[in-house]
Amino acid sequence: MRLLLGWIALVLTVIGAVPQARAETGYDLWLRYRPVEPEYRERxxxxxxxxxxxxxxEVGETARVALLDGLYGMTGLVPPPxxxxxxxxxLVGTADNPVIAALNLPLAGLGREGFVIRSLTIDGHRVTVIAANQEVGLLYGVFRLLRQIQIRQPVDALDIADAPKLQVRILNHWDNLDRYVERGYAGQSLWDWQKLPGHLDPRYTDYARANASIGINGVVLTNVNANAEILKPVWLEKVKALAGVFRPWGIRVYLTARFSAPIEIGGLKTADPLDPAVQAWWKAKADEIYRVIPDFGGFLVKANSEGQPGPADYKRSHAEGANMLADALAPHGGIVMWRAFVYAAENPEDRAKQAYTEFQPLDGKFRDNVIVQVKNGAVDFQPREPFHPLFGAMPRTPLMMEVQLTKEYLGFATHLAWLGPMWEEVLQSDTFRPKAGTTVADVIDTPVRPGAVTGMAGVANIGSDINWTGSQFDQANWYAFGRFAWDPDSKADAIAQDWARMTWGGDAQTVEAILGMMRGSREAVVDYMTPLGLAHLMATGHHYGPGPWVSDLARPEWNPVYYHKADASGIGFDRTKTGSDALAQYAAPLAKRWGAPDTTPENLLLWFHHVSWDHKMKSGRTLWEELLTHYDRGVASVAAMQARWEGLKDRVDHRRWEEVRDFLAIQHDEAKWWRDASIAYFQSVSKRPLPAGVAAPAHDLDWYKAIDNRYAPGNGK
Incomplete structure (x- = not known):
């Protein structure tokens, strides 16, 4: 009777959690669980x-409710116990259960988070089994089975064995304690610190559920431009409350550690990592955190970059700074994620070289519980960059790749830019270290020694907007990050297909049209913003719109002219031996291939070379003509996306359709703005006429220079 009453209560809870008629706002993300077609429902x-x-x-109970929620939403039925x-x-259970153990499933090599889903015959009965070594694996297995149903796949002959290739799969929230989100384009921070710990917004649970559904197992709650206040006891109680919500979903919380915290909140006169008093302060602080949050994950640190304090302030190395924090966390099993994003005005080197110069000599000098967090490219989340030269160059140091979901340089929330192809492009790049065929994915998912940490981090694009990410299509980048962090060898197109089916429904014509929009969207942004290897042409500070003419900022590497170096003779940054020699940081085969304009891929040409405006391209056009062709192609690509979306008016729910329509119109206007402003500026430098058939910019250069967007969202405070 107790089992029956408990089951009835659980069913009522699940049914209550599945609205019978919910407006399509995008809140449900890829977990819509709408009823499947009748033929699938019966199956x-x-x-x-x-x-x-x-x-x-608690994790197991969460898995149970998630399973019932999904099955009820899609079939209208809740299977009884x-x-x-x-x-x-x-049949769902872990390997230590006698019934599961008797099945002899291949669980031994799947770790604590892996799972098996298999169709079996037991005593003559057809049975489906979800099995794992620990209950967090069951949670991931449940979501995999629900995905099978969402994308209308057969479930009668399942044989799936899967486990994450990376241990730490983590979102970095650049959220401030006043709820302002740096580089955030989806409203305020989710974390309502003023109401915590007394009130737990139900969105915290929905957020955790969405992350668990794609295998994300960690969240850094606070901005990398850190505030030491978060380490005070009153704030740790608030963090504890969030940790309590996330724990049943297999998610650990992490915090950013401000390196100068011993001075700012500890009353010390120094933050020197070799000072015994500083070391003692951090050890005591770590002990305090773990008393409050026993499964605390550790610290993310940005140091000696963009004015942030760090060990270099005391003439210490990054390794000495990271190791001091690592020693404080080690007794508790915590880790330090130390960012390699460093650059400084007083460093005369090419900005693209600075991280390698500072970190590569430290290979092998970091503690075992330190993982160096390296951006996908050497500068800063640009629409296209070559992979970061540190990948493959630090074979004795764990490296995790950091990508940016929030599209700071790809049009914020209103430009449709599917980032899956960008991340796949980077992950599948051949580093040639230690040998040809060693990809960036291989570097980050192969432990440098037994038990070494592996991971991938994504700068979150999530906020308080009803659709979570500021736009419907930006949800795809959150989803894709989880899938790539689970398996860095994933394919962007397969991920896009799954996301489109789960988010927009199973109609084949709708899905194919959406995939057509997504597949070319990132390349469209590259074309109208930074074609042919150009980079960092965005306006000052807020990075909203074009500013290739900006040249008067205090630090040279803040100015777009620093990156494109356009003059009357040509355009592009010479990173060969005759320039900054950044190419020397890559393996010899790549340095040779990229060392000459004719053997450099044209989509990276101006990243590595200063090229004459009259240089002949593969198309037969001059560089100047090719540049104009790309700008026009980018604008035309957005118009094509608009046409595809217009054709879906009667196939997509009205509210979401209208929102996407409006955002595509904004994108089209801004793509033309980018095209016209860039052409007006580069024509003023190159002194080249516009070829026949190329439309002149709508306004003169001064008109574009006068545009003021100082209040664009997401700018750092």
């Missing part, structure tokens, strides 16, 4: 007629 309902669930922990294994039973 799935029959396959999972009964449920036998062996769980003991069964103490015996009969026909069409869904």
């Amino acid at each position: 799935y309902a029959t396959a999972f007629r009964y449920l036998t669930f062996y769980v003991r922990s 069964s103490d015996r294994i009969g026909a069409n039973t869904l």
Whole structure:
């Protein structure tokens, strides 16, 4: 009777959690769980007629409710519990359960987060099994099974064994304590610190559920431009409350550590990492944090970059700074994620070289619980960059790749830019270290020694907007990050197909049109913003719109002219031996290939070379003509996306359709702005006429220079 009453209560909870008629705002993300078509409904309902669930922990109960939620939403039925294994039973449990153990499933090599989903026959009965070594694996297995149903895949002959290739799969929230989000384009921070710990917004649970569904297992709650206040006891109680919400979903919380915290909140006169008093302060602070949050993940640190304090202030190395924090966390199993994003005005080197110059000589000098967090490219989340030269160059140091979901340089929330192809492009790049065929993915998912940390970090694009990410299509980048962090060898197109089906429904014509928009969207942004290897042409500070003419900022590497170096003779940054020699930081085969304009891929040409305006391109056009062609192609690509979306008016719910329509119109206007402003400026420098058929900019250069967007969102405070 107790089992029956408990089951009834659980069913009522699940049914109550699935709205019968919910407006399509985008809030549901890829977890919409709308009813499947009748032919699929019967198939799935029959396959999972009964449920036998062996769980003991809070995580296991979360997995159970997530499963019932999804099955009820898609089939309208909740399979009742069964103490015996009969026909069409869904059997869920861990390897230490005798029933699961007797099945001899291949769980040994899948770790604590892996799972098996298999169709079996037990005592003559057809059974589907989800098994794992620990209950967090069951949670991931449940979401994988629900995905199978969402994308209308068969479930009668399942044989899936999967485990994450990376241990730390983490979102970095650049959220300030006043709820302002640096580089955030989706409203305020989710974390309502003023109401914590007394009130837990239900969105915290929905956020955790979305992350768990794609395998994300860590969250850095605070901005890398850190505030030491977060380490005070009153704030740690607030963090504890969030950790309590996230824990049942397999997610640990992390915080950013301001290197000067011992001075700012500790009363010390120094933050020198070799000072015994500083070391003692951090050890005591770590002990305090773990008393409050026993499963605290560790610290993310930005040091000696963009004015942030760090060990260099005391003539210490990054390794000495990171190791001091690592020693404080080590007794508790915590890690330090130390960012390699460093550049300084007093460093005369090419900005693209600075991280390698400072970090590569430190290879092998970091503690075992330090992982160096390296951006995907050598400058700063540009629409296209070559992969960062540190990948493959620090074979004795764990490296994790950092990508940016929030599109600071790709049009904020209103420009449709599917980033999956960008990340796949980087991850599949051949580093030639230690040998040809060693990709960036291989570097980050192969432990440098047994037990070494592996990981991937994404700068979150999530905020308080009803659709979470500021636009419907930016949800795809959150989803893709989780999938790539689980498996860096994933394919962007397969991820896009799954996301489109789960987010927009199973109609084949709708899905294909959406995929057509997504596939070319990032390249469109590259074309109208930074074609042919150009970079960092965005306006000052807020990075909203074009500013290739900016040349008067205090630090040289803040100015777009620093990056394009356009003059009457040509355009592009010479990174060969005759220039900054940044090419020397790459393996010899790449340095040779990229060392000459004719063997450099044209999409990176101006990243590595200063090229004459009259240089002949593969198309037969001059560089000047090719540049104009790319600008026009970018604008035309957005117009094509608009046309595709217009054709879906009667196939997509009205509210979301209108929002995407409006954003595409904004993108088209801004693509023309980018095109016209860039052409007006580069024509003023190159003194080249516009070829026949190329439209002149709508206004003169001074008109574009006068545009003022100082209040654009997301600028740092």
